[in-house]
Amino acid sequence: MTSFTGLGLPAAVLRTLDEHGVTKPFPIQAAALPNALAGRDVLGRGRTGSGKTLAFGLGLLTRIAGRRAQPKEPLALVLVPTRELAQQVTEALTPYAEALRLRLATVVGGVSISRQIAALRDGAEVVVATPGRLHDLIERKGCRLGRVGITVLDEADQMCDMGFLPQVTEILDQVRPDGQRMLFSATLDGDVDQLVQRYLRDPAEHSVDPASSAVATIEHHLFVVHGPDRWSVATEIAARDGRVLLFLDTKHGVDQLTRHLRGSGVAAAALHSGKAQPQRTRTLNQFKNGEITALVATNVAARGLHIDDLDLIVNVDPATDPKDYLHRAGRTARAGRSGTVVSLVLSGQRRETSQVMADADVTAKVTKVRSGEAELSRITGAKAPSGKPLDGGPAQRPKNQNAPFRGLGSTKDPKTGSGSTTGSGSGTGSGSGARGSRKTNEARKLAEARKAARVRRGG
Structure with missing residues (x-):
């Protein structure tokens, strides 16, 4: 199929497709749309970014066009695992729904x-x-599903991975038993297979990606970094010209790196499940329009997030699961474009991360890098940050190129490159030991003076 014409789509939908520059269907759309329009159950496998939303959305909207829903009783339902994906699906379908005078609710x-x-x-x-x-909403009597005739499960494998399977089955048990079901997923194993066996009737099956979902237009790199230098490397990459998405495993890690980047002069923002939805929406919009150039996120951004022309992904914390790796990587090289994925690993993590990549059917180029090096800049566009804080406060101290970064809140002796401490002063330079001794002596004298004063007061 080379165009959307001839499928039986309404003229209003065809006009809207043309207005949005959508002229040639993606493979999953060409494969699944005829069955979706015919009312058949559909089972589709395709990675995120493969065009699944219009594959099910155009068929769904066309089939309910001209009908009107009663209060609290929708006619069609699209289930997705995350808030971001729900908003993205709504945004993608809204122009076509408006063309058909249909109402969407998120x-x-x-x-x-x-x-x-x-x-x-x-x-x-x-x-x-x-x-x-x-x-x-169902528990509060705010929604009834008895008239839902078309049900879509998008990113079904992630919904199962997130523990939503009991709620999904409860919801599917409430929609019309004779209705159309469409299930789309990157993988079709485990709990997803249970859903297929239980709820889909003789589905039309379409698979446009291999199970690994590896993308040929992505260049993969494994950067072996010295432990204390990892944050400096990440900071220089984040300071590049152009946008970058950086993944960490925890909300605390995301917030910590974001504060450091902003303190270094990088327009960064955090995205994780601990943020309120309006804040998450605002952050994504700022990243899309370029106000934010470095988005620091947990795996909440690994699915369903579509950013045009995003060409670099950085795993500051390397992925420990092949599916997580592929979904993180899937944020770049979308719609046929190319991209780069970089994973920062310590020497002790190299073997485990290499195995994860092998399981994901990915071959990465391994490079030992340090902050400030030309090879780091050549691959990622990394450069030194301005050092001018974006939120007030003292500027981040400039760090010597190729010198180890001791972590947030630490300082360096410009002569020795070692982290400064208080107490006994065991630094390697001759000055650091002397300064430590002076601080210790001063503290001892102060304590003795305070004790003598208490004695004089009779304490």
């Missing part, structure tokens, strides 16, 4: 549930929801 956590109840009470033909918040 139901996710982190925002006012009363507004979502009101939107459903006013009537919405299509609901895009995360399982947890939809479950809450």
Whole structure:
């Protein structure tokens, strides 16, 4: 299929596709749309960024066009694992829904549930929801699923991985038993296979990516770094010209690196599940329009996040699961473009990370790098940050190129490159030992003076 014409899509949808420059369907769209429009159950496998949203969305909207939902009773449901993906699906489908005069409602956590109840009470033909918040709305009698005739599970494997399987099955048990079901996932094993066996009837199966979902247009690099230098390397990469998405494992790590980057003059922002939804939405918008150039995130950004022309991903904390690696990497090289994925590893992590990549069917170029080196700049565009804090406070002290970075909050002796300490002063330079001794003597004299004063007062 070389165009959307001839599929039976409404003229209003074809005009909207043309207005948005969507002229040639992606493989998953060409494969799945005819079955979706025909009302068949669909089982599709494709990595994020392969065009699944329009593959199910155009068929769904076309099939309910001209119908009107009753209050609290939607006609179609799209279940997704994360708030960001829910908003992205809504944004992608809104122009076509408006062309067909259909109403969309987004139901996710982190925002006012009363507004979502009101939107459903006013009537919405299509609901895009995360399982947890939809479950809450059903419990509050704010939504009934008995008239849902088309149900889509997008990123089904992640919903199962996140522990949503019980809520998903509870929801699927409430929609019309004779309705159409469409399930899209990067992998079709484990709990996903249970959903397929239980809820899909003779589905049309379409797979446009291998199970590994590795992308040929991505260049993979494994940077072996010296432990104390890891943050300096990450900082110089984040200071590059152009946007970069950096992944860490924990919310604390994300916040810590973000503070450091902003203190170094890098326009960075944090994204993780601990942030309120309006803040997460604002951060993503700022990253998309270039106000933020470094997005620091947990795996919450590894699925469903679409950023045009994002060409660099950095795993500051290397992925420990091949699926996580592939989904992080899938934020770049979207829609046929190319991109680069870099993982920072200590020497002791190299073997484990290499195995993860091998399991993901990825071959990476291994390079030993240090901050300030030309090879680091050549591959990633890394450069020294300005050092001018974006949020006030003292400027970050410039760090010697190729000198180890001792971590947040530490300082360096410009002569020795060692981290300064208080107490006994065991530094390697002759000056550091003397300074430590003076501080110790001064502290002892002060304590003795305070003790003598208490004695004089009779204490």
